[in-house]
Amino acid sequence: MKALVTLFFLLFSFTAFSQEDSVRLIPRYKQKGFLQADFLAVKMPNGEKNIGLTGIHYNLNINKNFYAGLGYYGAVSGLRGGFFTLGLKAGVQANISKQLFVDAGAYFGGGGGADAPDGGGAVVLSHVNLGYQFPKFAITAGYSYINFFDGGLIKGSQLNYAVRIPFQLKHAPFADSEKTINYTEAKNTQWNTKSKNVSFALRFNQLSPKKKSQETTGNSLVGRTIQLVGFELSSDLGRNDFLFARADGAYKGIQGGYLDVLVGYGHRFLFFNDNTNIALKFGLGPGGGGGVDTQGGFLIYPDISITQKIWKNISISLNKGLLMTPNQHFYGSTLGLALQFNLQQNGFVYDNDKHFDSAVFKGLEIIAGQEIYFNAKRQVNPTENMQQVFTQINFYLKKQWYLATHVSFANFGNAGAYGEGTFGLGVTTADKMHTKFKAFAQVMAGGSGGGNMDVGQGLIVKPSVGLQYHLLPVLDLRSSFGHVKALDGGLSSSFVNLGVTYKVALLQGKK
Template structure:
């Protein structure tokens, strides 16, 4: 009888062990992606004795291993006479330690862009650098030599000193295959996800600039764009905001801001007041912002509609520091709050978590015989960044920004948003297809977009290379409302995708 008891005990332990390990295997595995944000500055010598163009950059890089990195970056003019000059590009580089604190940072940035009637040619440029850096633990500084060349018919070619600040910005993620998987709070307590949550918000909005001084005085410039807020504490956050004009002036105006703010909640977290202040670059479309440097104080009021979705209205100012260009701003939008990466919060109680999908796509577009303002057609190429946030397993919201880099349209840029649908993977879990329709602001570079409103439907295919990377190709059509642009386009790119934990009450 004693032997039977032992046998039964062993069988029960075996069943419980199998159940335990099976449960562990099914729970989404947490990964930590190391990365860093960078702010950098360089002053570019311009041709024909023109004043230097001061260039400020905002980048995010992923650490591939201990000594190499790759990522994306924007640049905008903040000094000189080329306000409205913007670029987008890809980064790649190495960081090699000399001592525990001292290191060498060498890399290259390739991209496209231009604006403000600058001699940028097609917009394609390279910007290599070699810097000496020092690690202060919570941030690093680097400085050294850089070289910039707008090589596709442009005449901007300069060597200069550059300096940068780098801030570690890592994030938690899981496989994209875990998209929309849901777990109870109790399940997640016994996992690596039992850490403090972090909060971000995503805002899609329309903004109106009522010009009170400077270019287009008395007119209203209508903008469309997006804003991302990341919370450092429950009340303090930093934000990145980008907008482009779609009505009211000739196409081509855009702005990008980086700033911080304070968040005050009331009415049981149903109502929020946000005070913000940002600095950045803006111009184009005939708007004279001189060097391009702008400031942006703003006050927003938000009201909860359902779950984590809020309606937002904002009132503020957008202006150059010397008041050469001044506008009063008024806008409205929809905001979505996310509590992510962990299950613990000081102010909120969660009941479950769901894994949401995110895709970051870098691609090269070809517009076939793009219609120009001069009444002729010519191929135009552009580099594009698209971010997809999955609303459920098949439907995603998308935001895209693009800058011309070949085809004699260096000042052309787009900022568009929309919706898409994606299929399940097939062919041995390697391939998926998608369709999307995006619309928003575009202009510059002599491309015939009227006041700037375009629509871009497309279909395409993803082919999985690894857990985080896919090849991506698409075929589509672009049409400008009020302009002559009406043509087919194709693109190919790299899709970096993952899922992240989003907690629910």
């Protein structure tokens, strides 16, 4: 641990005096892709009621026929609320006619939970679907096969149903991060277009169970406070309406392992030159784990928040809401605080007729890979290595400093229900033209639990250092080593990981 801290500060001293690149006009690229929401009812062993899984996937088109991406599934019906998986997806699509198409692909990942017979957590889900393309979305349905193949008992075939919404990610090369262009330079380019407001928030919430809320053992949860940490992404539909997605995990108040992932719609009321707003939100999605009885796992989330701008694009938000199953078997009130970063992205025009004086390109990295914990201590079972699939998103604050969020689920090593959700800060060395390598260091902290891992109430810290190797303008190889420590549990393990990084730069307007 001391060695990692030393390396972190050496890296800081190396980067503190680096110079930014000179400004030049920067091209705009379009990456096509699609968001997909799907549902499948999976047959459970021993005559148990089917578990209904709903998923959301972010896919990028590699070419006209092939695509790849990331996604998750969570339980929304059955008896296993708190069952989640995270994985990588790849597929191929072939058109039969202008509207009809065939889609085939596979999803590989890890997860489990809610005492389900998931083995080590490794899961593969393949599908063959027939789809129909409408002007603004597509629907597909077909055959799928799921198998928790690392000692799990969940396997079988079922129908699946999906909705796809296409999108275009407009970006510049990652190498152009932190370069600035002014309106005069951009006026006659593709960047002189309407911007889109996107926000990212770090959330700290308290969940207070009420009424008949109980643990899966039958013990009451009333009177206890569950401390949650997480993040929220939102994207504006217009000036006042927006869509959001948020994920929270427990780190104190119950045994580690609780997680909820919600999506929804919101409407805001603006005051004081748009510096203050009050927002009404309604979300839904899967949640449970950590011994919290959410039955099948489907949760609804009405919420009201007040947000105040405190500096440039940074705001602070206070929220109050409810989180419950539709029949109120689980019912809780929420109170939270969030630090929000507001980004006017990929255009110079805002509020229809106004334009920014200048804009800066901000780096974004999406990382996916596999990680191994050595000699990971368990609550009851013997100590052994544990592997997990992970995804991490890095948003660059400056040329070499980034905020990061990291989510992972176990897939090998007899810890199928284990998951983590962390966030933190990282720093990299400067990109140099004469080398394809750059070093980085980061410190992450957040919630974890499940899978018989000895993490206490779930709070963990994870410092690490690593190297990134440049493959293509948008693709790197990335590897790191570090140490993970549960602050009130026995888990204290070294780890290594290997992954791939998709990297771009997004234009952010400056008023």
